[in-house]
Amino acid sequence: MRRLLIRWLVLAVAIALAVKVVPGVHLHSGIGPLLGVALVFGVINLVIGTVVRVVSLPIRILTIGLFSIVINAALLELTARADTVLTLDNVGAAVLASIVISLVSTVLSAATSVLS
Numbered sequence: 007m008r009r010l011l012i013r014w015l016v017l018a019v020a021i022a023l024a025v026k027v028v029p030g031v032h033l034h035s036g037i038g039p040l041l042g043v044a045l046v047f048g049v050i051n052l053v054i055g056t057v058v059r060v061v062s063l064p065i066r067i068l069t070i071g072l073f074s075i076v077i078n079a080a081l082l083e084l085t086a087r088a089d090t091v092l093t094l095d096n097v098g099a100a101v102l103a104s105i106v107i108s109l110v111s112t113v114l115s116a117a118t119s120v121l122s
Contacts, residue, residue: 018044020110030099039091047085055081078104
C-alpha cells in the first residue's frame with residue numbers, strides 16, 4: 007500500500023513538472039485536483055495502456071521503443087479528455103508532456119526505491 011501511494015505521488019509530481027515546463031499543458035486548479043489527475047492517468051495507463059502496449063509490441067520493436075512516446079501521449083490525451091482539470095493545447099504539447107512525465111517519474115521512482 008505504501009509503495010502504491012509513493013508511486014501515485016511520484017506521478018503527481020511528474021505531471022506538475024510537465025505543467026510547469028511544457029507550454030500548452032494547463033492544470034486548472036491546485037494540489038487536490040492534481041492528485042485526481044494523477045489517479046486518473048494511473049488508472050488509464052494501467053487499464054488501457056497495458057492492452058495498447060501488448061497489441062503494439064511489434065511496432066514498438068521496429069521503432070526501437072520510440073512508438074511508446076506516441077502511446078504515452080495518447081494516454082495523456084485520454085486523461086485530459088476524461089478529467090476536465092487538465093487541458094492540452096495540441097498534440098505536440100501532449101508528446102512533450104509525456105516525455106517529461108516519463109523521465110521525471112523514472113528518475114523519482116529510482117530515487118525512492120533506493121531510499122526505501
